Amino acid sequence: MANMSFSTGRRRYLWLVAGVVLGLFGTSGEWAIPVAGWLFSIALMRFTRGSGVLTGFVWVALSSAAAKLVFVAAAGRFTVLPIMVGSTISSVVLCVPLLVDRLLLRRLNPIAATLVFPAARVAVEFLVAQVSPFGTAFGPLAATQSANLPLLQLVSVTGVYGISFLMAWLAPIVNIALEHRWHWLSIRTVALAYVSVLVLVLFGGGLRLALASDAPNLVRIAGISVSRPAEERAREIDNFHTPQVLPEQKPVLRQAFAVLNEDLFARSRTEADGGAKIVAWAEAAAVVLEEDYPEFLRTARELARDKQIYLDMGIAVILDGQRQPRSRDIAVLVAPDGQVLSTYDKAHPVPGMESLRPGDGIAPVSATPYGRLANVICFDADFPGTLRTRADIMFVPANDWKGIERAQAANAVFRAVENGYSLVRQTSNGISITVDMYGQNLARTNYFSTAQQSMIVSVPTRGTRTVYGVVGDLFAWLCVAGVAGSVVLVVFRRIGRRR
Template identity: 75%
Template sequence: MANSYFATGWRKYGWLAAGIALGLFGTNSEWSIPIAGWLFSIGLMRFTRSSRVLAGLACIGLSATATTVVYVAAAGQSGVLPILLGCLLLSLILSIPLLADRLLFQRLNPFLATLVFPAARVTVEFLVAAISPLGTIFGPLAATQSANLPLLQTVSVTGIYGLSFLMAWVAPVVNLALERRLHWPSIRTVALTYVSVLVLVLIGGGLRLAMAPTAPSLVRVAGISASLAAEGRMRQINNFHTPQVLPEQKPTLRKAFAVLNDDLFAHSRIEADAGAKIVAWPETAAVVLNEDFPDFLRTAQSLAKEKQIYLDMGIAVILDGQPHSRDIAVLVGPDGKLLSTFDKAHPVPGMESLRPGDGIVPVSETPYGRLANVICFDADFPSTLRTHADIMFVPANDWKGIERTHSANAVFRAVENGYSLVRQTSGGIAITVDAYGASLARTNYFSTTQQSMIVSVPTRGTWTVYGLVGDLFAWLCVTNVVGLTGLAIFRRIGHQG
């Protein structure tokens, strides 16, 4: 066996600097570079493995702080202290796998030692997504890979965590090779195993794409947002900001909201006349006082019945005497009947004061397949989106700074669950992808005065392993971490005995 070689002196700090620099672009931000997500952990691990535990902890803290500052700055939220502190805490938690690797890698055989970091990384990502109020919007390594279609197919089996595992596995494999001075006999098993798995994943993903059946039927969907002119006229009448409505404000607010809502109904008519069978609005596209909601709904039902369309509406309902409102998605059928109402289940922490819904996704059987609905941030929670549908509508409302990354994050949900996904958004990038993550349409709110996304969408989805077994892979990683930790402790006790 070749002698182990760890970085020393300036080389060690060079690896640390490289890891931190790449890490700035390795998270799912507007400034992300996909290849950086694969590489940044190599440098950080080279430093932690070559340093004492406390020095490694300092490295973790420095890297987490730098990554958080860049992520929050890219999102345009550097002045929001709760978001900055929350992301810093999550970044520190997501760095724990480096510490686990540092403590365990010398107490296990070379192959098992390479599994500690990727299994721990998946474990932490999974627990953060399940427990934290940010879901998968901040954390998963895989989030930077939404445009790599062959690789993306992995998530149809393992969820987003299988792709994160594959990306994290690079760091211990490369570090082992460097520590063994590229001595082939001592690294052959590990290197060939990793390369074989990566090649099989890419071949399998390519075959899945190549063998995807042609959609037997398509439906014309029109995603529309209110025009900038209508939004401007509404603000001229009343730039509504106060969360609590006073009685004397209602006539002016009602007039202002009517400008916006009438614009949406008018454009819905235009798209229906042009052949759209489903018209989708973004999140909180329409705004209505609670007492006016029944009349608003009757207008929507009359339009859907007159034009024989399915009308999927994102609506903000302002509640009387309460500091919060309802953020809902309403689906009306061509017979004028109300098919579903969904309240946003996951308000953005620190930014939205809403009455959250129960998270039970409504699915409506239609001639165009099973139509389902969630709202914006809900799509960052894999467990909420795990449902049997053919087309998932995600009305959204972003802002400049997250427009690319937030829409890309929703692509994973489509591939995980095997449905097409229509994400009409205001203040961001509207996208439609099929069940394999392939882009069908894409429009940018900031590049037009009237954002419309016209697209033909498959009316039938496909089955996925992930849809059947859920987060089984993530739980296997949790079990793996526990088992490897126990084995390392057992071996240490055995050596001491």
């Protein structure tokens, strides 16, 4: 180690600044510059390796937390306490892999030492997603890579964490090169190991795309969000934001909700007449009082039966009285014979923003002539376990807001490739997308760029099997075990030396 060069003195803070700035664009799908996601950890590691153990970690943690709060403020949710606190805590926890790297750097052989940081990064991302009410919303390095199709195929084996591992692995490789002043003989082994794996992943992903056969059967799907004029008319009648529904409010609320619902029914008929076999609404596109729900459902069933379509509806059901929560956020799938095939309650309400009765998180799957149709709702897509099911087409009705529309649309792409199904995400106040089982874009529309948004797309009726669909998060668990094993090994070595 005597010939190694670390960045010390005040100049190391330039690495900290570079890492934090690159991190703003490398960890947020909203401001995504894909290459920044590969680079920012290099700069932060350069800083921590040249600093004291605790000093380096504290500086990186505080800087990363501040950068994350900038993103939250830009997304317009700085005043939502759970989001502000959750994003701050997650940004600090995601700095722990740099601390682990700093502690174990000189205690393992060179190749094993380069694997500590990427394995720790995956372990922390995965464990945070398991315990946090925000799932993967604030975590994976991979978030900015959804458009890199060859690389994206890796998630069909490892889940999203495989891409995070590759991106994080670059940091110790480049740092070793910098520390050895790019002396080839000193870095040859680790550099060739990394390049070989990266080339293998990209080649395998490209081969998977090249061998993908054209879908023999397609179904025409129309995604619908409430039109802008209908929303404006409904707000003029009543801008519904009260904590509870009083009896005297109901007549006015019915008028406002009727404007939204009639717009959806009318446009569904139009799209069915245009050839759509499945019509999918956005999250909570229809709004109905609990006591009016049976009549609303009767109208929907008549529409499906009359037009011979599958109708996938995002509905907000407003509950009576002073009960908490005060509403249900559901997706209802109706068959062409008028039968209700499934009713799914949103399983993961957004903390601090939604007071809902959550569902069990088991995505319903219905066998149809157009394949196995499944359903979740919006934020559920940030929880990979909720979307891990055997389906051919997954519907994700959603309702975003300006400041998160790109990130949330990109996040859903990973779920499609992980599980081998096409995914239809019809969105209000955001970007609607449809991708196939390889993550290839089939349709994309922006709610903010048109007054009457519809997404018309032909979708494959058959998905494909994936390794991830069988083994789940095995790769992430192996990373957890690898980090734990490395720590135990180092501890036992130190005990042995003292003896």
